[in-house]
Amino acid sequence: MYSAIHDAIAAWYGAHGRRDLPWRTHRDPYRIWISEIMLQQTQVKTVLERFYFPFLEAFPALADLAAADLDDVLKRWEGLGYYTRARNLHRAAKLCVTSLPQEAAALEALPGIGRSTAHAIAAFAHDAPLPVLDANVKRVLSRFFAREERDERILWQDAYALLDTRRPYMYNQAMMDIGAMLCQSRNVTCNACPLQSGCQGQNDALRYGRAKAKKSVPxxxxxxxxxxxxxxxxxxxxxxxxxxxxxxxxxxxxxxxxxxxxxxxxxxxxxxxxxxxxxxxxxxxxxxxxxxxxxxxxxxxxxxxxxxxxxxxxxxxx
DNA sequence: CAGGCGTGGTC
DNA sequence: TGACCAAGCCT
Missing domain, CATH: 3.90.79.10 (Nucleoside Triphosphate Pyrophosphohydrolase)
Incomplete structure (x- = not known):
């Protein structure tokens, strides 16, 4: 269906993808999991410069995290925010002890792992043909399919429709990079985008994929x-x-x-x-x-x- | 299921 | 400078 676009995405990722990110240089489920949790609602720069390496130095493997005191885990999370993530990470490690499950459904049953993160771990560690649906991918899909409304059900449908099931690792990483580098919320570079040939939103990109307005905070x-x-x-x-x-x-x-x-x-x-x-x-x-x-x-x-x-x-x- | 949940950055 | 945004999940 989208084989030409899939090939374009693969070529683009090979040339421009951020393939040197430290969670992209291996297939270790544990380290991929840690990165995915840290990156939830958090910018790559923050995780990369301040948290990923010190955390892994303190807890190099799943068994180390499972054996750790929660206070030590929280100390390594200090300043990163959304602290429930650290507690869920610790709880999940204790539930697994030696190894993370491979299946996406089993991953999603662990605390702190939702559908998108489960798909990310399964795709990145085990080449599972499942789509990631994070903020980047949502924005790209909304524009590609010209969706004005932010409907989770439609977004997942679109995510499965466009997925390159033959290259799920490359495809998912590339889609996140395209969202972060080319198809940004306030700025788009359609001419360089490998999805341009099929993108229905390229002439009015900023109209699509906008997050819902948030209420003012007290x-x-x-x-x-x-x-x-x-x-x-x-x-x-x-x-x-x-x-x-x-x-x-x-x-x-x-x-x-x-x-x-x-x-x-x-x-x-x-x-x-x-x-x-x-x-x-x-x-x-x-x-x-x-x-x-x-x-x-x-x-x-x-x-x-x-x-x-x-x-x-x-x-x-x- | 809309809102709670941290922090740092941009414009 | 207040609004918006960033690799979401849980209740």
Missing amino acids: SRHRALLVLWREGKLGLIRSEERFLHGLWGFMQSPLPLEGRALGSFVHRYTHFHLHATVYEPADAPDDERLVWFDRSEIATLSLSTADHKALALLDALSS
């Missing part, structure tokens, strides 16, 4: 409480879904009796935190508080907002 104004006891700083560990397992300052609504040390804004996906670092007049006696000195805190996993507060304290004390 602001929360909070005090981050600086609590001292015998020279140690009191922190609590999040037990809720948000930032679960990470340590941070106790928070309290404003206004509040006490002394403001500084403030900053931190933008989360679903709200903006307007934080005031605060020494309260009346220190709460909360049994969740654990007391750490500065060097102990460095071994904990904190969210970026709490690191901002910590940096503010460090600046004041120096």
